[in-house]
Amino acid sequence: AQKVTQAQTEISVVEKEDVTLDCVYETRDTTYYLFWYKQPPSGELVFLIRRNSFDEQNEISGRYSWNFQKSTSSFNFTITASQVVDSAVYFCALTLPQGGSEELVFGKGMKLTVNP
Amino acid sequence: GAGVSQTPSNKVTEKGKYVELRCDPISGHTALYWYRQSLGQGPEFLIYFQGTGAADDSGLPNDRFFAVRPEGSVSTLKIQRTERGDSAVYLCASSFGMNTEAFFGQGTRLTVV
Numbered sequence: 487a488q489k490v491t492q493a494q495t496e497i498s499v500v501e502k503e504d505v506t507l508d509c510v511y512e513t514r515d516t517t518y519y520l521f522w523y524k525q526p527p528s529g530e531l532v533f534l535i536r537r538n539s540f541d542e543q544n545e546i547s548g549r550y551s552w553n554f555q556k557s558t559s560s561f562n563f564t565i566t567a568s569q570v571v572d573s574a575v576y577f578c579a580l581t582l583p584q585g586g587s588e589e590l591v592f593g594k595g596m597k598l599t600v601n602p
Numbered sequence: 603g604a605g606v607s608q609t610p611s612n613k614v615t616e617k618g619k620y621v622e623l624r625c626d627p628i629s630g631h632t633a634l635y636w637y638r639q640s641l642g643q644g645p646e647f648l649i650y651f652q653g654t655g656a657a658d659d660s661g662l663p664n665d666r667f668f669a670v671r672p673e674g675s676v677s678t679l680k681i682q683r684t685e686r687g688d689s690a691v692y693l694c695a696s697s698f699g700m701n702t703e704a705f706f707g708q709g710t711r712l713t714v715v
Contacts, residue, residue: 490644523706529691531645531706577644588633588699589658592644 627696
């Protein structure tokens, strides 16, 4: 069975601080996809990134960066110079391409509050 | 609009009643998903459609829950004999399938009183 663990439930930072959101996943499959989604107070899940298991290159997109390490089964997300608009709940998720199911397995989420 | 649309945004119903939740996916998306999110939790998978057929309904909690997508576009999630434990936000998403990016709607908040 697949599992995603986000050990931190809530983090509060001051604007301009850097913050890292941890994600650890479990799967016996060698081929899988990892995702991060942002859920602002409006409730809609917003896609941030998708990464397949064969691509361990770290990625940077503006103030966001992702560190994928298969050796530790982690896919951590860092926000540099956080802003108040980054306040949201962030979810890490996993899916497997085989077997006919497209189920996303989500972690419990991490609530980030960025204070001015 | 261009996004996934869910109606109603809020639904309050009495225990034992029947409810229908509607999802309008993004045009051209063949895959459609329903998830349920309880307070403080991540979304939990309910069912996945590829076209008109339910490719995976393993997440439906029991036979009171049913979903259809008769023309491969709009989907309806149906809950019979609602219970207070069914109270949650029901999220719909759509995608081009094959593990591509899924776009989510804003959800329907169902409250069973």
